[in-house]
Amino acid sequence: MCESGPESSEGSVVPQESGLHELPRKILIGLSCAGLVETALLTYKKIFGGGMASLCSTAGCLEVLDGPYSSVFGIPLTLFGMGGYAAALGLGVYPLLASSKNDTEAREKATRGLLVTLASAMTSFSTYLMFVLVGVIQGWCPWCFFSAALSGSMGFLVLSSFATRWKTAVTTALVTLAGAAGIFVTTPGGVLDASTIRDPPAITTISSAEALGIADRLESKHTKMYGAFWCSHCFGQKQMLGKEAMEKIDYVECSERGRNSQSALCKEKKIAGYPAWEIDGKMFFGEQSMQDFDEILRTGGKANDPYADLLKEIDEMEKQAS
Template identity: 40%
Template sequence: MRRRRQETLWIHKWSRPLIAVIATVGLIGTGYLTATRLSNASAVCGSGCGKVLSSDWATVLGQPLTLFGAMSYFAMLVLAIAPLLVNPEKDKELRTKLEGITWPLLFVGATGMMVFSGFLMYVLATDIRAVCPYCIGSAALTVTMFLLTLFGRRWDDRGQLLFSGSIIAMVALVGTLGIYAVPGGPLSPGTQAAVVDEPGVGPPVTTPSGEAEALLAQHLTDIDAKMYGAYWCPHCHDQKQLFGRTAYQDIPYVECAPDGKASQTALCQSVPEITGFPTWEVNGQFLSGSQSLQALAEASGYDGPTNFVNTDG
C-alpha cells in the first residue's frame, strides 16, 4: 500500500512569516521604549510605563532592559526570514540547510524570551504594581512566538523537544535571577537588606523614582524648603512614596519624632505652624498634609520636567 503524502498544514507554511511579523512588532515597541528611556522622555501609554522604565528592573548591566529586548526581537526576525530569502528553485539545498539550523535556534530564543517575560510579569504584579501595556503586549508576543516554533513545523520528536525546552527554561530563569542579583541589582543581597525596616526610620520606600522626581527633590533642597515629619507617620510615608526610593533621600526632610533617626525635635518645636505631619515649608508658605508633586512644583517655582511617574491618585 502506498504511503499517503503528508499534507502541509497552513501553520507549517506560514509560521516563519508570522514569527517575522511578530518579531518586527516587538522590535518596534522595544525600540521605541529604548529611545524613550535614553532620551528621558515619557512613553505614550500612561504612568504605568513610566514606573516600569524608571524602576530598578528596567536596567541590566548598566543598559536599558528594552535594548536587550530589541536585540532579541531582531535576532528572531533574522532567524525567521533567513531561509525565506533563498529561492528554493535555485538553491534548495541551502534553504533546507538554513531551515534545519534556524528552527532549533528559534525554539531556544522563543523559549528564553517567554520565560524572561513571564518573570517580568511576576515582577510587574508583585513589586512594581503598575499596568504597562507595552510589557503585557511583549509578553503575549513571546508566548505566541513560542507556540509558533513549537507547532510551526514537524519536529522529529516533540517529546524530546519539550524536554530540551524545560532545560532551556530553567537555564533562562537562573540566568535572569543571576542578572538581577549583581551588586546594586534589585535582587542583590545589599538591596534586599536595605528594604528592611530600620529603627527610627519607618517602613521602606518601595516606589521607583523618575527623573522629574529627582529634579524636584533637588530643587526643593536648593531653595531651602523643608518637610517636617515623623518616621511613624503614615502620611509622611505616603509623601516619600510619591518621590520614590531614590529621590526621597534628597528631599529636605526634618525628623521631628524624639526617637527618630537624626531627630531635630527642637527645630520642629520652634515652628508654631506645624500642627501635624507632614508639614511643608516652601518659600515662606506652610502646606499641611501630604502634597502632590505637582502642588509642590507650583508652590516652589519648579520649572523642570513634570512627567512624574508616581501620583497620589
C-alpha cells in the same frame, strides 16, 4: 501504501520535524516586527526621549519602565528585548531569501535550533518579568503585557512546530529563569530587596539665593513635589534647587517601596510622570528650570509646556470618568 518515517537501528520510527511552514513563518515575522517596533520606541524614549511619561499614564507603568527593574548592569531591558526581536526577525526571514528550494530547506533546518533556543529564552524571561510585575511591583503596564503576549505567541508558534526539540527548550528555559532570578535577586532593587524601604539619594548641593527665593514663593503657593526614590529626574531637580530650598517644599514619595510612601495620594492625583509639581492647585510634569518656576509663579502656567498634551489627556479621562 502507507509510508513511515525512517527507522532507527532497533526498528522504531524516529519522529520528523515538520519545520516552520510558510504561514507560521509569516506570523513569526509579523510578531517579531511588532515587538521590534515596540521595544525600539521604548528604548528611544528611555534613552533619548526624556523618559516614559509621554507613553505611560500610571505610576506603576513608570516604575516598571523607568524604575530599578528597568535595567540590568545599566543597560535597559528594552534594549535586550529589541535585540531578541531583531534576531527572531532575522531567523524568520533568512530561509525566505534562499535562491533555490534546496537552499531554503538547508537554511530552514539550520535555523531550527537557534529559533527554539531564542523563543524559549524570550518566553521564559518574559514570564519571569510578568511575575515581577504582578507579584512584586503590583503595577499596571500595558506595554509590558503587550510584549509578553508577543513573546509568548512566538514561543508557542516555534515550540509547537519543533516539538521534538523539547529538551533544548526546557534546558534553555531553566537556564534563562535561573539567570534572570540570579540577576534580580543579587542586585539592588531586586526581588529580595523589594520589601526593603528605600530612601532617595541625599541632596548634596547648597541652595543658591535664587533657589531659596523660588522655594519661598513655591511654599506660599502650597506646592507639592511628587516623585520616587529611584527617579533620576527627581534627584536632578532636587540637586538643582539644593538642600535648603527643598526643606521648604513638601515632597511626596509615590513609590510604595519608598520612605514615607504616599502612593495612595499619588494614585488619587493621577500622577502621570516624575517629577510632578502641584503649584497653586495646578499640575506640572517634568524637571523645571528656575525660569520655568518663575513663569509659573507669575502667570499660573507655562507658554511652552512639553507635557501640555499629557495634561489634556488626563483632563479628558477625568471628564469621561465623571
